[in-house]
Amino acid sequence: MLSSLRSLLSATKCPATRRCSGFVSRTRYVNRLKEDDVSCAAALQNGRIFLFHRLSPLLQRTERGTFRPAALISSDVQAILERLGSDGSLLRESVLINCSEQNQAQFCLDVGELDQEAVEEECEGNFVDLRKSFFLLSGAEAPLVAQGQALLRWHQTSRFCSATGQPTHRNQAGSQRVCSSSGTVYYPKMSPVVIVLVSDGKRCLLGRQSSFPRGMYSALAGFCDMGESLEEALCREVAEEVGLEVQSISYSSSQHWPFPHSSFMLGCHASVSPTDTQLDVDHTELEDARWFSLEEISSALQVKTPPRRGEPPVLWLPPEHAIGNRLITEWVVRQRESES
Numbered sequence: 561m562l563s564s565l566r567s568l569l570s571a572t573k574c575p576a577t578r579r580c581s582g583f584v585s586r587t588r589y590v591n592r593l594k595e596d597d598v599s600c601a602a603a604l605q606n607g608r609i610f611l612f613h614r615l616s617p618l619l620q621r622t623e624r625g626t627f628r629p630a631a632l633i634s635s636d637v638q639a640i641l642e643r644l645g646s647d648g649s650l651l652r653e654s655v656l657i658n659c660s661e662q663n664q665a666q667f668c669l670d671v672g673e674l675d676q677e678a679v680e681e682e683c684e685g686n687f688v689d690l691r692k693s694f695f696l697l698s699g700a701e702a703p704l705v706a707q708g709q710a711l712l713r714w715h716q717t718s719r720f721c722s723a724t725g726q727p728t729h730r731n732q733a734g735s736q737r738v739c740s741s742s743g744t745v746y747y748p749k750m751s752p753v754v755i756v757l758v759s760d761g762k763r764c765l766l767g768r769q770s771s772f773p774r775g776m777y778s779a780l781a782g783f784c785d786m787g788e789s790l791e792e793a794l795c796r797e798v799a800e801e802v803g804l805e806v807q808s809i810s811y812s813s814s815q816h817w818p819f820p821h822s823s824f825m826l827g828c829h830a831s832v833s834p835t836d837t838q839l840d841v842d843h844t845e846l847e848d849a850r851w852f853s854l855e856e857i858s859s860a861l862q863v864k865t866p867p868r869r870g871e872p873p874v875l876w877l878p879p880e881h882a883i884g885n886r887l888i889t890e891w892v893v894r895q896r897e898s899e900s
């Protein structure tokens with residue numbers, strides 16, 4: 561089990577290899593901004609800002625009718641805030657996200673204290689709930705918006721030290737908060753979640769929670785317990801949710817996921833014996849879980865928009881930039897290879 565995890569880990573592409581020169585300097589620049597408040601304040605003056613309103617990102621419609629998150633110039637945001645009656649100090653609450661390939665620092669800012677419609681009119685866009693945004697944005701943009709929302713949420717819920725009850729203060733980048741009384745340093749938190757596509761060699765296993773949109777199924781997922789390894793969490797979740805014992809595991813890839821808060825999704829494939837596929841679904845966790853054939857999954861991958869109200873139910877899968885979709889697509893590729 562562990563050897564297959566190791567071999568897949570070594571074969572997984574590093575994000576830097578997908579980029580051309582400049583990755584190292586950009587990475588070090590972002591790191592410097594996290595440590596140096598003066599440099600970060602200067603970067604903010606020339607940076608790009610992604611606006612949110614009560615954690616919903618601002619999206620603009622493109623000429624092609626698609627959507628993109630609005631990356632506003634810092635000075636434009638400052639002018640808009642002033643026109644809408646904010647004293648200008650709000651801009652300094654921006655939180656550093658990253659640095660673009662054009663070497664511009666990227667920040668996020670929640671303008672929830674301003675009138676939503678007035679900001680939308682000024683910015684020629686709309687604040688769209690993050691779940692809905694995820695189905696409207698492309699693969700490259702959704703993670704940026706998710707990261708921004710996760711950081712803003714963490715700041716909004718970490719204003720006080722959980723040990724002393726005293727206020728915490730952030731650095732300029734927003735990469736940490738410090739208790740004003742004890743000096744305890746807090747960093748943004750994530751919850752590790754294992755997501756696994758189980759296969760019996762011919763079919764793959766998908767489940768749905770009652771909260772999922774109608775017709776949607778995904779790979780099994782669950783939060784890791786304190787002290788568990790990834791492999792232990794995976795075996796426990798599969799046993800708990802569908803009553804199966806996993807035989808082997810291989811690692812695929814990972815992803816930050818903003819729901820319900822900040823999850824760190826660790827994606828794996830797992831196999832069960834073809835003679836041990838009888839499901840015993842825990843209906844307190846899952847509304848349904850079923851085995852699906854390659855044909856069923858292949859046609860579901862073609863469904864790009866969820867069925868409208870009143871239309872007959874149809875199997876559809878998580879959006880392309882969700883790791884669940886990636887695991888399912890990898891399984892389809894492997895099945896086709898093994899059958900050819």
Ligand SMILES: NC(=O)c1ccc[n+]([C@@H]2O[C@H](COP(=O)([O-])OP(=O)(O)OC[C@H]3O[C@@H](n4cnc5c(N)ncnc54)[C@H](O)[C@@H]3O)[C@@H](O)[C@H]2O)c1
Pocket residue numbers: 751753755778779780781782783817819820823825845878882883884885
């Ligand atoms: N990106 C993707 O493709 C994809 C696909 C499927 C699921 N997911 C995500 O995986 C997450 C976990 O899946 P799940 O809901 O089946 O988990 P789960 O099976 O562990 O069940 C959720 C329950 O676990 C408990 N729990 C334990 N630790 C928790 C923590 N740190 N935060 C919240 N609840 C905790 C709670 O009681 C909660 O109701 C979901 O939030 C979902 O958004 C992502």
Ligand SMILES: [Mg+2]
Pocket residue numbers: 780781782801845
């Ligand atoms: Mg689960």
